[in-house]
Each structure stands twice: as structure tokens, then as C-alpha cells.
Amino acid sequence: MMQLPRSLAALASTAAITLAALLPVQAFAATAQEQLHAFVSSVTAATGSFTQSTSGGQQSQPRPAQSGTFSFQRPGKFKWAVQKPYEQLIVADGKQVYQYDPDLAQVTVRKVDQAIGTSPAAILFGSGSLEQSFDVSALPAKDGLEWLRAKPRTTDAGFSRVDIGFKDNRPVRIELLDAFGQTTRVDLSNIVPNPAINAQDFTFTPPKGVDVVNM
Numbered sequence: 001m002m003q004l005p006r007s008l009a010a011l012a013s014t015a016a017i018t019l020a021a022l023l024p025v026q027a028f029a030a031t032a033q034e035q036l037h038a039f040v041s042s043v044t045a046a047t048g049s050f051t052q053s054t055s056g057g058q059q060s061q062p063r064p065a066q067s068g069t070f071s072f073q074r075p076g077k078f079k080w081a082v083q084k085p086y087e088q089l090i091v092a093d094g095k096q097v098y099q100y101d102p103d104l105a106q107v108t109v110r111k112v113d114q115a116i117g118t119s120p121a122a123i124l125f126g127s128g129s130l131e132q133s134f135d136v137s138a139l140p141a142k143d144g145l146e147w148l149r150a151k152p153r154t155t156d157a158g159f160s161r162v163d164i165g166f167k168d169n170r171p172v173r174i175e176l177l178d179a180f181g182q183t184t185r186v187d188l189s190n191i192v193p194n195p196a197i198n199a200q201d202f203t204f205t206p207p208k209g210v211d212v213v214n215m
Helices: 006-021 032-042 112-116 120-125
Strands: 045-056 066-073 077-084 088-093 096-101 106-111 134-142 145-152 161-167 170-177 182-193 211-214
Touching: 032 134, 032 145
Parallel strands: 106 211
Antiparallel strands: 045 066, 045 182, 066 077, 077 088, 088 096, 096 106, 134 145, 145 161, 161 170, 170 182
16 A cells, blocks of 8 residues: 655645534634634534545546544644554654554654645644635535635645535534645534543653654
């Protein structure tokens, strides 16, 4: 199995935090953008499940869909665990991001700001507002969902835009378009906001015998 390209690994990391940003909020938050603002002040952690697929662009063949679980805790801690069709683990402890590929027996280590960059994740790490780093606009409803679009104001975010679909005040789908024309779709389920999470969930020690690559 080939290792995920750095851009896709960054998208996976971004998705892990983005989906945590888009959890159920109070019914008074009428629009998707208001729900984002409500999250910043009301949700500090989450757990849930995801399925993820990538399509389009110049890839020679479709990549198999992935599924797994995630957890998140502000500021800057998350775990993104791919379980099928093969195992892969991405863990952020607030300072560094570890990407572990058991098949390759390799761990890649990056600083959080290097792995995430100016993404929706970066906003949740600190106290910035969405509008400081993104142009945000409403999109027409489709697939029974209400949508918004966030475009990064810088050119080094690792993606062109992120679209988020809501239903019943819940994020249901995230679609990330990268610079290569590939769309990464993440569907969310079983989201639990503000659970009790063990701090050890966000620590990672490379297993013995694996290669550790510091980026």
C-alpha cells in the first residue's frame, strides 16, 4: 500500500478538526454560519464516526473509501483513526501531528501549524474568527442539506474551498476541494459533543522498530 500524499494527509487532518467544529448547536442558530460561531463558544470536545472518499482530479484509479472514528479536544488535539480498508492513525497532541502507517512501518511527524496550515482547523486551535481567514458564503440547498462555503484567503491552505452541509442543526457532510481538482468527501455520524475524554487519547509513542520521519 502506498502512503497517502502529504496534501491528502493534510486534508484528512483538516477534516478531523473541521467536523469537530460543526457539531449540533442550539436551535436558535438559524444559519450554518451562526452555528459555526456558536460552536466556538459552546463545544470543546467531540467523538464520532466518519466515512471518507476522494474523487476527481488526475488520480489514475479511484481510491477505496475509508471509515473509522475520531475524537477532538480544543485546543489543537485530535485523533483520526482509519479502520477500513486498512489501518492508519493521525494524532495531534496540540504541538505535533503524528501520522502512523502500520503497513509501511513509518511515522511522519510535523508541527501542528505545518500539517494544518491556514485551514478551518487552525481557527479552532486559537481564538480567531472564521472571517479572519476565510471568505464565507451561503450555498443553495442540495441533497436535502443546507450548505455554506468557506474559501481560504491565502494560497497555502492546502485546499481551494470547504463546503459544509447541515441538516437539523447537525453537520452531515464536508467536501474539501484541493488544488489538484480532487474532492475529499467526509460523511459524519454518531457525533457526541463534549464527552469525557482521556488525555492519553491524544498522546502517541511510535512503536519500536518503525521509521520516524521528522518533517
